[in-house]
Amino acid sequence: MSLPLERGTSDLNVGAALRVNLSGLTKAATWSAFFSGLIIVLISATGPLAILFQAAKAANFTSGQTASWLLTIFIGAGAFGLVLTLRFGIPIIGAWGAATTALLVTALPLHRLSEVVGAYFIASAALLLVGVTGIFGRLIDLVPRPVVMAMLAGVLFRFGVDIFSSLESDYLLGIAMIVIFFLGRRFKWRAPVMGSLFVGLAIAGAQSKLVNPHIGIAIAKPIWITPTFSFGALFTLALPIFLLVLTTQDATGIAVLINSGYHAPTNSIVAWGGVLSLIGAGFGGSGVNISAITAAIGTQEHADPNPKTRYFAGISTSFFYLLLGLFGATVTGLFASLPPILLAVLAGLALLPILGSSTHEALADADYREAGLVTLLVTVSGVSAWQLGAQFWGLVAGVFVHQITSWKFGKSQNT
Numbered sequence: 001m002s003l004p005l006e007r008g009t010s011d012l013n014v015g016a017a018l019r020v021n022l023s024g025l026t027k028a029a030t031w032s033a034f035f036s037g038l039i040i041v042l043i044s045a046t047g048p049l050a051i052l053f054q055a056a057k058a059a060n061f062t063s064g065q066t067a068s069w070l071l072t073i074f075i076g077a078g079a080f081g082l083v084l085t086l087r088f089g090i091p092i093i094g095a096w097g098a099a100t101t102a103l104l105v106t107a108l109p110l111h112r113l114s115e116v117v118g119a120y121f122i123a124s125a126a127l128l129l130v131g132v133t134g135i136f137g138r139l140i141d142l143v144p145r146p147v148v149m150a151m152l153a154g155v156l157f158r159f160g161v162d163i164f165s166s167l168e169s170d171y172l173l174g175i176a177m178i179v180i181f182f183l184g185r186r187f188k189w190r191a192p193v194m195g196s197l198f199v200g201l202a203i204a205g206a207q208s209k210l211v212n213p214h215i216g217i218a219i220a221k222p223i224w225i226t227p228t229f230s231f232g233a234l235f236t237l238a239l240p241i242f243l244l245v246l247t248t249q250d251a252t253g254i255a256v257l258i259n260s261g262y263h264a265p266t267n268s269i270v271a272w273g274g275v276l277s278l279i280g281a282g283f284g285g286s287g288v289n290i291s292a293i294t295a296a297i298g299t300q301e302h303a304d305p306n307p308k309t310r311y312f313a314g315i316s317t318s319f320f321y322l323l324l325g326l327f328g329a330t331v332t333g334l335f336a337s338l339p340p341i342l343l344a345v346l347a348g349l350a351l352l353p354i355l356g357s358s359t360h361e362a363l364a365d366a367d368y369r370e371a372g373l374v375t376l377l378v379t380v381s382g383v384s385a386w387q388l389g390a391q392f393w394g395l396v397a398g399v400f401v402h403q404i405t406s407w408k409f410g411k412s413q414n415t
Contacts, residue, residue, distance in 0.1 A: 006090065006261050006262050006263065006307045006308070007262075007263040008088045008089030008090040008262070008263070008308075008311065009021060009087070009088055009089035010088050010089075010263060010265055014087060017086070017087050017088065017089065018086055018087065020089065021085075021086045021087075021089045021311065022086065024309070025312065025315065027309060028304075028309035028310075028311060028312040028315075029312050030304050030309075030312060032194070032302065032303055032304060033298070033303045033304045033309075033310065033312040033313040033316055034312070034313075034316045035193075035194050035316075036297050036298045036302070036303040036313045036316065036317070037298065037313055037314075037315070037316025037317035037318075037319065037320050038316070038320055039193065039197070039294075039297055039346065039350060040093060040291070040294040040295070040297050040298055040313075040317045040320075041317060041320035041321055041324060042338075042343070042346075043294050043297075043343060043346075043347050044077075044095060044291075044294055052069070052070070052073075052101050052286075053066070055101055055104040056069065058104075059104070059113065059116070061113075061284075064221070064223050065113075065223055065225075065284055067220040067221070068220065068221065068222050068223040068283050068284045069283075069284040069285060069286065070220060070325065071220040071221070071222055071283070071325050071326075072222065072280035072283045072284060072285030072325075073096040073280065073285050073286060073287075073288065073325075074321050074322070074324045074325030075280075075321070075322060075325035075326075076094070076096070076276045076277070076279070076280045076285055076288035077094035077095050077096060077288055077291075077318075077321045078094060078317075078318040078319070078320075078321030078322035078324075078325060079094070079276055079288075079318070079322075080092075080094030080272060080273060080276055080288050080289075080290070080318075081093050081094035081314050081315075081317055081318040081321070082314075082315065082318035082322075083272065084265070084268065084269065084272055084314075085311050085314030085315055085318065086311075086315070087265075087268070088265050088268075088311075089308075089311050090257065090262045090263075090299075090310070090311050090314070091262075091295075091298045091299050091303065091310050091311050091312075091313040091314035091317075092257070092265075092269065092290065092295075092314050093253075093290065093291040093294065093295035093298050093299075093313075093314055093317050094288060094289070094290065094291060094317070094318065094321065095249070095253075095288075095289060095290065095291035095292070095294065095295070096285075096286060096287055096288055096289070097241075097244060097245055097249045097286075097287060097289060097292075100240075100241045100244045100245060100249075100286060100287060101286060104116075104237075104286060110232075110236065111230070111232065111233050111236070111237065112228065113225060113284075114225060114226060114227055114228040115227075115228050115229070115230050115232070115233040115237075116233065116237060117225045117226075117227040117228075117281055117282060117284065118227035118228050118229040118230070118233060118238075119233040119234065119237035119238040119241065120227075120237075120238075120241070120277065120281035120285065120286060120287065121227050121229075121278065121281045121282075122229070122234060122238040122242075123237075123238045123239075123241040123242045123245070123277070123287065124274050124277035124278040124281055124287065125274065125278065126238070126242045126274075127242060127245060127246070127270060127271075127273055127274035127277060127287075127289075128270075128271055128274025128275055128277075128278065129274070130246070130270055130271075130274070131267050131268070131269070131270030131271025131272070131273070131274055132267070132271050134267045136246065136250065136266060136267065136270050143395060143398075143399060144368055144371065144398075144399070144402060145258075145361070146361060146362050146363075146364075146365050146368035146369075146371065146372045147362075147368065147371055147372060147375050147395060147398035147399060147402065148251070148255045148258075148395070149255065149259060149358045149359075149361040149362040149372070150358075150359075150362035150363075150371075150372035150373070150375035150376040150379070150394070150398060151251070151252065151255065151375050151376075151379050151391055151394045151395050151398070152252055152255040152256065152259060152354075152358045152362075153355060153358040153359040153362050153376050153379075154375065154376045154377070154378070154379025154380045154390070154391070154394055155252055155292065155379060155391055156296070156351050156354065156355040156358065157355065157376070157379075157380045158380070159347055159348045159351045159355070160348055160351070160352060160355050161348075162344045162345075162347070162348050163178065163344070163345050163348035163349060163352070166340070166341045166344040166345060167341075167345075169340070169341045170207075170209075170339070170341050172203060172207075173200060173203045173204060173207070173209075173339070173341055173342065173345075174341055174345050176199050176200070176203055177196040177197075177199055177200045177342070177345045177346065177349065178196075178345065178349065180192070180195045180196050180199045181193065181195065181196045181349045181352075183195075184196075192302065192349075193297075193302065193346060193349055193350045196345070196346060196349055197342075197346055200342040200345070200346065201338075201342070204338070204339050204342055209339045210337050210338065210339070211337050217327060219326055219327065220325070220326065222283040223283060223284065224282055224283060225282060225283065225284055226282075227281070227282065241286075241287065243392070245273070245287060245289050246270075247391055247392035247395070249289040249290060249291075249292045250266075250269065250270055250273070250289060250290060250292075251391065251395065252292035252391060253269070253289070253290030253291055253292045253295055254266055254269065254290065255358075256291075256292070256295045256296050256299055256354065257295070257299060259354060259357060259358050259361070260296070260299035260300055260307075260354070261307055262299065262307070269289075269290050273287070273288050273289040273290065276288040277289075294347075296350070296351050296354040297313075297350045297351065298310075298313035298314060298316075298317055299313070299354075300353055300354055301353075302350075302353070359376070362375070362376060367405075367406070368402060370401055370402075370405055371398045371399070371401040371402035371405065372398065374394075374397050374398055374401045375394040375395065375397060375398030375401075376394070378390060378393055378394040378397045378398075379391055379393075379394035
């Protein structure tokens with residue numbers, strides 16, 4: 001029998017919830033939760049940012065437009081997590097969709113910038129509508145939990161593999177970080193990934209692998225772009241962005257919360273993401289939503305053993321996102337000084353516990369085992385069609401297989 005999910009302050013009205021969570025911040029504040037927020041932003045500001053700059057280059061963005069884009073997604077992600085975390089008292093982590101950003105790399109050159117912004121507005125309004133009406137919440141309830149957990153395991157699988165595949169570039173650095181992590185697990189350190197980071201930094205420094213790029217301090221300024229609307233952008237950008245956010249971000253991010261023992265305020269998550277995406281769309285922002293991957297770092301016991309005070313990890317993450325939005329060039333330069341293997345191993349180790357638990361839950365129930373296995377394999381395969389990623393097709397395949405394996409041929413006969 002599964003334990004009841006932690007509801008935080010979802011049963012209180014908005015004013016009462018904010019008072020309770022704000023007054024409890026000093027008690028909830030821990031170094032491990034603070035560090036978890038830093039790690040989340042550290043990971044989010046490396047690989048995903050590289051995709052964003054590729055998209056900006058493909059669209060011939062000016063430096064000011066690129067800075068405005070960075071400002072809106074980071075400030076939006078910070079506001080998303082801050083508001084929802086304080087409202088519900090659980091660690092809700094904001095982000096922007098790496099999958100939707102990757103889509104923009106090929107789609108942006110085909111449309112005028114004003115059409116792209118128009119597509120942002122349409123996709124954001126559609127997400128807001130889904131959240132307000134509660135349609136998404138009802139759809140999620142129709143998908144068996146083991147299938148959702150299998151999809152989550154498939155998404156995280158690559159991060160686990162990267163722990164070991166990245167060792168080829170530096171065995172000493174990678175193995176040392178892995179050993180320290182499992183020693184921390186053995187001796188029940190509150191944040192074993194913190195030990196891995198310190199060891200990684202020490203070895204990388206000794207090997208002279210910490211580069212020192214030119215870092216300039218400047219505050220980004222928002223630049224308004226008047227939207228225009230076209231059928232081409234509607235079908236090649238707005239619709240794919242809408243579907244990708246729902247399937248690769250919201251479904252996965254909500255699964256992370258549930259798997260961590262929290263009651264996920266599904267409709268509020270989708271609706272608030274739509275609101276902030278609407279606000280940022282005119283400044284080049286490509287959308288804000290719940291984190292699909294790195295959220296696991298802030299929702300597990302390593303962030304804080306107490307699930308009732310773990311919401312500080314959401315506050316910490318929001319703080320770093322807001323700081324990154326204001327001083328994007330400076331913080332990005334600092335992140336760029338770290339070797340790729342350090343970030344790859346650190347991300348994989350931080351996500352390893354939830355990868356194990358989600359895989360176990362996906363395959364533990366014999367009635368759902370085949371559906372869960374198919375979901376996991378399809379998600380890991382990376383298969384995509386019609387601008388829909390493997391996460392979506394994994395869910396579809398899992399539900400389809402479950403319907404086949406549980407299909408009853410006719411009514412049972414009483415004897």
